[in-house]
Amino acid sequence: MLQLAGRMSRAKPSAIMAVADKAKKLKASGRDIISFSIGVPNFLPGEHVYQAARDALSRDSGQYGSNRGADALLDAFLKHMQDLGLTGYTRANLSTGIGAKHILYNLAEALLDEGDTIAFPTPYWTTYADIADIVNARSLELPCPASQDYKLTPAQLDAALAAHKPKVFLFNNPSNPTGMVYTKEEISALADVLVKYPETWIITDDIYNRMLF
Ligand SMILES: Cc1ncc(COP(=O)(O)O)c(C=O)c1O
Incomplete structure (x- = not known):
């Protein structure tokens, strides 16, 4: 019998999509539903974005581009960072992809x-644990309850890194x-802890970095 790779047995459907699908079905059946599942903007990209896409299509060379x-x-991203x-x-530090997930x-x-x-x-975007499961890594959740404003404290981070020596620390802000949203000072204080653990990779998921309201 044909078998998928073992890691696929650990891949789960997205919990967020399951809630979104259920909300959609209930709405279609006539129920009055307000769905708090997927964050969907209530506006479309500006006309200049569509125009840039049309212009790029009209200039397409049909050739392979760089894998990066x-x-x-x-260059646009480097300017954003600057x-x-x-x-x-430099460009050598960057690589693009087809979405954060x-x-x-x-x-x-x-x-x-x-x-x-x-x-x-934690609380975290559910995909983080799902990805860890697929690659068979251990998820270490660092609890950040409402009583601490959902924020990780430097002392908490220090204790977790010292005790568990995680290979990766994954951070999401906002x-x-x-x-x-962390303040600049709070980020600096966490960074001061992280530099003490050079064996731990840091991933920062800044996908909402300018969406402040
Ligand atoms: C924190 C966070 N990171 C990453 C993503 C995924 O982004 P993308 O749609 O670019 O795959 C999302 C989407 O909901 C998210 O909330």
């Missing part, structure tokens, strides 16, 4: 061997699902 992504895209004060990076999965494959530990604050 188009130079113009890498505008934030993050200097000293896929990139996080690729990173997990690249950084985590089976049995390694990945630590992340946070999905809580909407919590």
Whole structure:
């Protein structure tokens, strides 16, 4: 019998999509439903975005590009970083992908061997644990309850890194699902802890970095 790779037995359907599908079905059946599952913007990209896409199509060369992504895209991202004060990076430090979920999965494959530990604050975006399961890594959840404003404290991070020596620390700011945002000073204090553990990779999922409201 044809068998999938063992890791596929650990792949679960997304809990968020399951809630979204259920909400959609209940709505279709006439129930009055407000779905808090998937975050969907209530606006479309600006006309200039569609125009840039049309212009790019009209200039398409039909050739392969770089695996890292188009130079113009890498340069635009470098400029975005420079505008934030993050200097000293070049195209060699960048790689683009087809979405944060896929990139996080690729990173997990690249950084985590089976049995390694990945630590992340909870509440967290459900995919983090799902990806850890697929690559057979151990998820170490760092509880950040409402009583601490859903934020990880430097002391908590220090204790977790010292006790568990995770291979990866995964950070998400602003946070999905809580909407919590760390201050610059709070990030600096966490960074001061992280530099003490050079064996721990840091992934920062900044997908909502300018969506502050
Ligand atoms: C914290 C976080 N990271 C990553 C993603 C995935 O992003 P993408 O749609 O680019 O795969 C999401 C999407 O909900 C998210 O909330």
